[in-house]
Amino acid sequence: MPETRKTPMLDQLLDGPFPSFVKEIKKGAEKNDACNDLLGQLELSYEEKITHWKHGGIVGVTGYGGGVIGRYSDVPEKFPGLTEFHTMRINQPAGWFYKTDRLRKLLDIWEKRGSGLTNFHGATGDIILLGTHTDQLQPVVDDLAHEGWDLGGSGSDLRTPSACVGPARCEWACIDTLDICDTLTRRYQNELHRPMWPYKFKIKVSGCANDGVAAKARADFSIIGTWKDNIQINRTEVINYVNAGFDIIGQVVDKCPTKCISYNPVTKSLSIDNSNCVRCHNCINKMPKALRQGKITGATILIGGHAPILQSAFMSWVIVPFMEMKPPYDEVSELLEKIWEWWDENGKMRERVGELIYRLGMRSFLKATGLPAVPQMVLHPRTNPFYFWDKEEVNQ
């Protein structure tokens, strides 16, 4: 093994209270040339204030079109360990739950065949295995398959779905986020592993309006748990909060966005006009022991969220105000498949589904999916009179 790289700049990131990523790479450098070279190349990037990774790289494994991100150093003569340094995305279990014996097997395989460096996790949810050679890709995938770990998504495919912790450890899960995430991931393995679409498509599942996986902002198709009936009030617990000095007027009543919650200090009773509640979740967040969601639960489905490239950042918007979410989730699957068919047929290269809806109009999207137009889809109706009519709608 060559001498350990000198890294005076990176060494300054070893101190301080937050755990140091430099310490992590150095752990690898003691065992592995590639990690040692990664330290060297990163130090060079710190000196020159520029990346030293070459553009792009198409690598993969037999049978799949996605899941591996090719990466090559642009200074391989200086850092031969980084001549090939590809990332592999491994599909995480829903909710990022791990049992140590299962995880250790993955770690052993990665130490044997890769750099030993990881990300837990990538933003989309995958386990990221950071850095290996092209000739190791297939062996890694084969070894991992033997232990029950499959690749995640990349490229113009269904990306790895992810979900909040849900019913496994949260009283606010209106839907079984983990089962929905797991079921859709398994049902659409082909769409996930073999890119065949205009661009990427992400699904995220949050159990309530707190949106623990940021589904509205970070998924094309956002499934967010909600309820239809009344918030359940435990009057004894309300009194307990008040007696403990909780500012129920300031933190709950005054902050209710629709002013549908009121508190009577004489009777110490809280009442909610549920027909005007928008289920923002603030009052429940503030008084989890006293307030619980309704019992008729399901999901609101939103579409179109993505980062700014190309037509500005979008947050997903409502397309189905309420959908029941019971296994085997056929209703949501039917909707997904209709959307994919329309998008695949009409989408331009690298056009996210939200941008396609923006280009062709909600009218076209609703026709393709059969969804009815409802006021819950908009913040307000349009302000201009420039709308389309179909030929059948006008007098001939």
Next chain:
Amino acid sequence: MVKTDFGPPKYLDMMSDLCKRNYGKWKYHEVLDTGTLVHVAESGEKLYTVRAATPRLMHVDTLRAFCDLADKYCGGFFRFTSRHSIEFLVEDEANIEPLKAELHAMGYTPGGVGNTISNMLHTQGWIHCHTPAIDASGIVKSVMDEVFEYYKEAKLPARLRLALACCLNMCGAVHCSDVAIVGVHRVPPKVDDEKISKMCEIPNVVAACPTRAIRPEPAKKSVVVNEERCMYCGNCYTMCPAMPIFDPKNDGAAIFVGGKVSDARHPAMFSKLAVPYIPNEPPRWPTLVKTVRLLIDVYAKDAKEGERYGEWINRIGWEKFFKVTGLPFTDKHIDDYIFSVPTFRSTATFKW
């Protein structure tokens, strides 16, 4: 024959019996301190969670050390959060303090629960990406070291989400976070006419430009960039390796503030530009770190209890925001991208 299309391990196989027994039957939870939660089930059973931020980039040995702790204190079970923190799921209350002590000794201080700064979402940077304008891990380490007290102690008006993206692709959550750092360029790409016809699909390059600054140049089998129209997003470089846009003298970071994804009180909001440019200053990025600190300190002091960053600014107004932070307002802050007019002030109600 290679086994394919079998998907991830089943989540139920990764969960303790206690989690499975009480699945979907949780009654309420309480924040015990900034590193610990307790969830109480309808059955009366309790599950304690000890949370600690990680650097996200970890060596297998560190993960093995987490496995050892989970074996010792949690029956072999743990999970990660959507913000790259680790959560140990403790069933025996007596295990909480010894677990925390061991985590702390490993360099992982429990925190990030309640009205704190939790872990900072971030991206690959110079460690593994080909399009970054800034590093990710180095800035995250520097910022989190600086604001660590807000991670350990609940002394903010509400929770505060930090995020970083190393370029304008904005992987992660910078467009919807309370305080967000984004890598930006400030000069147009350099077109390599020699390489472009060999390496790029010209119509795709032209279509990649949101401001239509790129047109084909058939004579050279290349493209021309109208530099007046280019705002350096780098999307053409993503499509075409012959159009590098890096410039160490001019690349740097912008800071956005006021975004959120939760719908509580106010619907989800995008983050908005606070600081257009701060240069790269590795390895500790002092100017950037100082500015983030200022943005957090002013909010911590001025916002009312229960107000997220964006709600605070909505209440006081942006003109007041620039006054209380002392940050300059420039022509860069006035939107001129695709949907800009709704951001202008069509009313005479504002503060002096």
